[in-house]
Amino acid sequence: MLAIVGGGLLAALATSDRQPVPITVGGGVSFVAPPDWSFVSRVEPPADGGDAVLLTRGVAGLLVYTAPESGPRALAELRAELLASPMMSVGDDQPADAGPGVTATRFAFSGVLPELAAAPIEGEATAVQGSTLSVVFFGWADVGDYHVMRHEILEMISRADIP
């Protein structure tokens, strides 16, 4: 009885120091998710011609998608989409730190977005400019919870491999 559970425990410990397998988005973009985050599925990307993956961590979620246009332009399109929802408020674009030599722009948002969650949410959208495409990290959580996982999302952004 205990062998199967014990075997699982030993195997989990033995593989815990392996290099994490990155999640590939498309167009050569990949990133590593922390252990608490679960891959949900590949989804229809908000931007035409791109790819998208959805991750979750309890009340938090992260949509990562590639966009053929520049980062600021991709953010502008996202901003317009969010503002189409009457109960959303969106902040101004701010330069974001996404690692040395990387150009990134970010805005914060909060409000109710029924497509994502029934409860009010808050979060940030960060567009990172690559040489051939841009990547948007759209992270959110229930109001009051985003700050708990924000550093994990920023870590995913800063360690992302974007050509």
Place this chain on the structure above:
Amino acid sequence: MTAQAPPAPAPAATRPASRRRWSTHARLLQPRLPAFWLFVGLLGLGLLYFALEQLIFVLISPVGWVLSWLLLVLYIVPVVLVVRGLDLYEPEPPALMVAAFLWGAVIAIPFSGFANSLWGIVVSQVGGAELAAYWSAALTAPFVEEAYKLLGVAVLYLIARAEFDDLMDGFVYGALVGLGFAVVEDVGYFMIHFGGDVGGVLLGFLVRVVASGMYGHVLYTGLAGVGLAYFVIHRHDRSIGRRLLALVGLLGLAIGAHFLWNAPWLWPEGEDLVGLFVATAVKGLPFLIALAVLLRLARSREHEALIEALQTEVGREGLLPVELEWLSAPGRRREAQRRVRGAAGPAAAVLLKRQQRTQIELAVASARMHQPEHAELIRRRASAQALRNELWQLPGVIEALGILAAMVELARHMPAPLLWQAQARVAPTGAWAWATPDHADERRGALEPGMPLQVLRQEGYWLLVRAESGWIGWTDSRYLIPAGP
């Protein structure tokens, strides 16, 4: 009464034999066996986990939780009836069947939950989060859950080895372990994955029970249980290699079926119910057919064994040659019932069915007890004979069954079952009764002082006696006194 008789053992007044039959079944309660205590210990731990989990579900949605269990009773009842119906010849003891269900529901669930989580982490760490999202359920649960469920069948075998004498027994215990597992897992799915509200529970029931209830854990563990039964019942007449091949092969088939089910292939997007039914049929039906073929083979084998066991009973009070012919095939048995119903009405058909059932029980008892004078066999023979006498008195029955006059004569000349009549009493000191006329037979029970008994037969100082309750056993004549007024 007989001068050469050895001294009778001192009577003791414990476990009155008059209140029970000589057991033909192994019991669950076996305090001398480590496997029993393993079961009890794990059940205690499992019940704690089960209670906590169910409490959480109640807190999530009391109405959804009650509805979940009510709906699942609609699933449990027909599955148990089908399993019992398949196990026609030698029904398993209810206590062991309940134990099998509890193993799946209470013991296998928490162990599988922990192990699935740990192995899921391994899949994620080795293959990545995306692979884990799509394949973790297929790469962990089939191996973990099938192993834990089959361990339950193995523990029940260690507790009640005598109950495992045919492939059907492995199926019955496996299916019930699987049923217990499926039910508790379904409650969890209804409450967590489907939201726990009334709509979610109903949708969960539609998806997990209506669309796929025939293919899940009952099927998988039923298959693996047949493999285990083959392994243990053929330990004296098949090579270890062949037995291992059957065990590993059928366990592998169960794991393969479970893997195919959990794999992300074929499942439709969204709420496509037609696609769901198609996917469940493609993923489950081949294995259900394989199990049906296996069970048909097992049933036919069990039937042959039954007919063989009855050969020693033909011509005794409980079984005439013509009755053996009817019993030799389920079709003939039903045909005889149909003819009796047509000629003498439904009550007569029920009587014939009871007689045939009694004769099947006689066959099972005869195969287990190799002493023809065993009190239990004598009791069952008398019971079958009494039912025959009652049936044949009904107008039209003999003609409908096409029984020849010679056969009627044969039955008429068999000693009739005696009507109850107190002929002796147990002495004030009490008495022992044995299953066979042998002081060394360990199957003995105490007879209460003063208990009235009927003497059916005398062999030397041994008396075959019957209590008013119908219980039959052998006792030493020196324990008895005249019945008196």
